[in-house]
Amino acid sequence: MRVSRIVTLLTDFGTADSYVGEVKGVILSAAPDVQLVDLTHDIAPGDVAAGSFVLGRAWRRFPSETVHLAVVDPGVGTPRRALAAEVAGHRFVAPDNGVLSDVFAAAHADVVSLPVPADASRTFHGRDVFAPAAARLATGAALGALGPAVGDLVHLAPRRVRTEGADVIGQVVHVDRFGTLVTNLPDDAVAAGAVVQVGAAGTRHAIPVAVTFADVPPGSLVAFIGSGGTVEIAVRDGRADAVLGLARGAEVRARPG
Amino acid sequence: MRVSRIVTLLTDFGTADSYVGEVKGVILSAAPDVQLVDLTHDIAPGDVAAGSFVLGRAWRRFPSETVHLAVVDPGVGTPRRALAAEVAGHRFVAPDNGVLSDVFAAAHADVVSLPVPADASRTFHGRDVFAPAAARLATGAALGALGPAVGDLVHLAPRRVRTEGADVIGQVVHVDRFGTLVTNLPDDAVAAGAVVQVGAAGTRHAIPVAVTFADVPPGSLVAFIGSGGTVEIAVRDGRADAVLGLARGAEVRARPG
């Protein structure tokens, strides 16, 4: 019986409808002593990959025992499973559609399948399946009490890094509010003297690798190890996504110096 | 003396100004032990009907005793009254402009009129009238201690369902973030074999009634009983508002099979 004082919420519900409020009300009705913590409700509608990325960075900063509700669920109403999971002492409730991929990539997961009550709305499992399960976990239910163990989970196709000679080639995995391009290139791909290349042959940019913004003049492109531990491409006091015309999925190449 | 641990907030203040923070600060200064729960601050400016709809769905999910502050208040500074109310064990503070219409439609309400302090800002009763009243209710004040009982409240003109032969005719009452059209057609208007019709004669769409998204192919229109208990019109993996060119207020007809 491990009780959590904290339940985090990550959804694609936006903040103009009643959906976030309904989920919060259901959790607080069953677990009135938890603190609800909004991670985000602004995942683009149905963007499971973005949900996985954001949750994958945020969850590990919370204390052990925290319960994380992650509902980006374009398949609600299809036979996709509803899950509860335990990873490194944290608990999760989410649809089985890959939104937990980044969490599952971090450590071993114990996972159970949540039953869907007969009277649950067919289009709002956030309120009728995941919120009650989050409240049960927060109030001390064991994972195994919520449903039968399951395997063979849905994972998003991982964005893989490959090598081409001495080059390391990855992708943009996220574009943040500041227009910074977060890649999956590991820090050791950009040792001293390396440059980062993006764009097609005719419009290729070679971007110097530095420590941070301050190493280049305002308006200049720069690559550095970002706060998530991978290579990021930014423009000091500007937007790299706009300057480079790149979005998630774009190829990024690290070339040793 | 019933104390509430939870105060929910619904406003049209947006989230880029100081207004939400000022309201939160006033409540926590007077009631430091409550948990503030954001329902939404993204009601369109002055859209009392949207505020009423969203609150009307969310409030009942919270535990009894919860205090709900609802400030969509385009008439602030006019002689419109300020209210506190008790409905089914929940407490509310809101302007007397119809933003509580959906709450009042649910159950009997006891309502009092809140005095406006002489030094209250003429344009920010959220901070100077409603937040202090919410804090008093949360810390155990009886409703009657806040002001004199009043009746003759402002109600939004209800969107009514009518019949035409065997057809049931209602309206779109809300368009959500996913472009789904929420109507006021009751579930029993779409028994087996019924279709839902929208649009003018030349562009009329007949939409099949199903159980959920999964019953139609991606990109197809479908009508089903939504999570609020009424008929909704959606496009699987798409936006019904864009496909149909419809907005709040559009007429929707259920025709038996």
Add this chain to the structure above:
Amino acid sequence: MRVSRIVTLLTDFGTADSYVGEVKGVILSAAPDVQLVDLTHDIAPGDVAAGSFVLGRAWRRFPSETVHLAVVDPGVGTPRRALAAEVAGHRFVAPDNGVLSDVFAAAHADVVSLPVPADASRTFHGRDVFAPAAARLATGAALGALGPAVGDLVHLAPRRVRTEGADVIGQVVHVDRFGTLVTNLPDDAVAAGAVVQVGAAGTRHAIPVAVTFADVPPGSLVAFIGSGGTVEIAVRDGRADAVLGLARGAEVRARPG
């Protein structure tokens, strides 16, 4: 050892990335009993002046002892200092870039410089410097325990009010969600009979001063003492910024009657 139950958050992180969640997780890991209160995460990217304005209005509404984290930090990664401060019993953590200007203008400040750990991300001091400092203050650390006292702080150039004969001339200091123009003209600049003038010679508007919206017909311009104690210009049921084509920094003149 003064413990705070409340930590407020003001950032320009937006709400679609992991950054807000990471900051919240770090604080709750070190101070699990605090209530996190979102002031706003929607300050425009890098808009230090807007951050200062919003914080300057909101902080004083919270109870004494509250810890306020304010991270609008375009200079992260440059040698700008990281600060913790105490003002009128409240505590603050923020970069030394002027985002605390409106707070510092209100009362005496004791200020210390926060050390930056060697392993802190160069681009995310919100998570690695300010969140841990906020948690330490919330759990009872004395300000002086966080770093050495410093002076010579960065202040935004104040927007000054000047006089020209009997006229008082100020500026628009903020445009809010409703399109209302908040100025720095003090209340005593608009005594009985005064008018407020905006715009260039050919397009000058003379706006009547009234008590509130209700004193003019819908669609009309009106000036009044706003909820922050200074003159505001609004359009009843409309947007003054759009009607007048004015933005932050525009000159505003009060002419006695």
